[in-house]
Amino acid sequence: MKTITKSVTLAPQRRRGAHTRPAPKLSDEEFRHQLHHELADELAAARQAARKRFGHMLRPLTPAEIKARSVRVRAMFARWEEEERKNPPSREECESYDRMLARMRAERAG
Numbered sequence: 001m002k003t004i005t006k007s008v009t010l011a012p013q014r015r016r017g018a019h020t021r022p023a024p025k026l027s028d029e030e031f032r033h034q035l036h037h038e039l040a041d042e043l044a045a046a047r048q049a050a051r052k053r054f055g056h057m058l059r060p061l062t063p064a065e066i067k068a069r070s071v072r073v074r075a076m077f078a079r080w081e082e083e084e085r086k087n088p089p090s091r092e093e094c095e096s097y098d099r100m101l102a103r104m105r106a107e108r109a110g
Contacts, residue, residue, distance in 0.1 A: 026034065051058065061069070
C-alpha cells in the first residue's frame with residue numbers, strides 16, 4: 001500500500017481561470033424559472049424518499065386487513081361499553097364531557 005506523504009498532492013489542480021469568472025447575471029424571470037426547476041427537483045426527490053420509506057402505507061387495505069381492523073375496533077367498543085355498564089359515569093362527568101365536545105365543535109367552526 002502506498003502512503004501519501006504530502007497532503008498537497010490530494011488537492012485538485014485548478015486550471016488557470018477556473019472559477020474566477022463571475023456567474024452570468026440572470027434576469028428576475030430567468031432566476032425565478034431556474035429556482036422553480038430546482039425546487040421542483042427537490043420536491044420530487046423528497047416525494048420519492050417519502051414513497052420509499054412510507055410506501056407500504058400508501059397501498060389500499062386488503063379485505064382481510066379491513067376485517068381485522070373492524071374486529072379490533074368492535075372489540076374495543078365492546079370493552080368500553082362493558083366498562084360503562086359496570087361503572088356508569090356520574091352526571092358531572094357527562095356534563096363536563098358535553099361541555100368539552102361543545103367547545104371543540106365551536107373551535108372547529110371558527
